[in-house]
Amino acid sequence: PVFVQAIKKTELVPSKWLPTVSILIGAILGALATFLDGSGSLATMIWAGALAGAGGTGLFEQFTNRSKKYGEDDK
Numbered sequence: 891p892v893f894v895q896a897i898k899k900t901e902l903v904p905s906k907w908l909p910t911v912s913i914l915i916g917a918i919l920g921a922l923a924t925f926l927d928g929s930g931s932l933a934t935m936i937w938a939g940a941l942a943g944a945g946g947t948g949l950f951e952q953f954t955n956r957s958k959k960y961g962e963d964d965k
Contacts, residue, residue: 894947909947916943 894912920939
């Protein structure tokens with residue numbers, strides 16, 4: 891979510907595309923992580939990164955929507 895938030899602040903990408911951007915960033919970071927000792931294959935790491943990006947966006951959206959629904963926004 892940190893990288894996606896930075897992209898969101900630049901307003902280069904429309905908000906509706908941010909979940910897709912999050913998945914792509916996760917996949918790229920996963921691919922880069924294949925060079926670390928003990929990591930899996932390239933395909934495995936890309937898949938894991940994409941899932942992490944999707945999960946991060948999903949959790950963020952879930953908590954954001956919940957706080958809006960129940961009036962728990964910052965006051």
